[in-house]
Amino acid sequence: MAFEFAPYHDVGAGKRVMGEAQYEALVAGYSPDGIFGHPGDPNPLAIVGGQLVLRAGVSGVARGYWWSSGDTDTPITVGSNAGGTGVRRDHIVIRIDRDANPRTVAPVARQGGTNGLLPAPAQALGSTGQWELSLGSVALPAGGTIGAATLTRLGWYVGPDGQLLCTSSTRPPPSPGRVIYETNTGRQLLANGEQWRLVTDAEASAAVTLVAANWTAPLFNQLYRRNGSVDLTLTPQRVSGPLNPGTSSTLGTIPTGFRPVGDKEITGHVVSTGALVVCRIVGSTGVITLTPWRDRIESARYVNLQAASWPVRH
Structure with a gap:
């Protein structure tokens, strides 16, 4: 089974059952974004045989879209840094491309520059453009390929009750009113739109x-x-x-x-x-x-x- 997403396609009828823009507008406002599971789960990304992959069995939600890697690893194309003079950091994301017809949802690499800075994920709202969910980053040394890259986790998780679970280094954006729980510190934090404010922490x-x-x-x-x-x-x-x-x-x-x-x-x-x-x-x-x-x-x-x-x- 290859990478897939839902719930727009009615297999029996062979047609779309709801406009995707309408569905996103309906669901995204109250649906959390993230990977299903727990920050203690294995890194969803791996480098296998010189190839970056989204591991099999990883799933989540982004703007109301369910996505899953299926039962096999999903390859992600990352270009080499052959002509680079410094480290290049690429942002690995789940990308919703609203401009494709029909829309696509897939893991991709947003390529960075050789200044070592990580490009921000796309966050376009509305019915056009791209929206991206962070999974991690890869740092490619000057002249290097993915086989020599270093992986860093950036993704946060959606727990069984819809709560957002993360670590102190994988927090989601601080949208106003958003509440997160850091599993490595025992802290619960509340966002004011710019910063995280402590609600409670472990004694x-x-x-x-x-x-x-x-x-x-x-x-x-x-x-x-x-x-x-x-x-x-x-x-x-x-x-x-x-x-x-x-x-x-x-x-x-x-x-x-x-x-x-x-x-x-x-x-x-x-x-x-x-x-x-x-x-x-x-x-x-x-x-x-x-x-x-x-x-x-x-x-x-x-x-x-x-x-x-x-x-x-x-």
């Missing part, structure tokens, strides 16, 4: 990765994340030589998934002496630097940092 805990040569934290070192907010409790102990006033020391790094949206400053004091300390957190990297003021921090002294919380970067 998790972690610790600041300390610079062991200078700091330890035998009493308190905990990051706790719940519903987009992170709480930090940290009481570091100086284990190397004294740290003089005005001298900064890298305390450690907050792991990905717990870092603040922007840079943050928190204060604290040295236990017993009361000397003021200031910590700066760089949101993009999670690096924490600590600087004492007025008095130095002697070796083996604890620093009592204020409890802090922040919205998490996602």
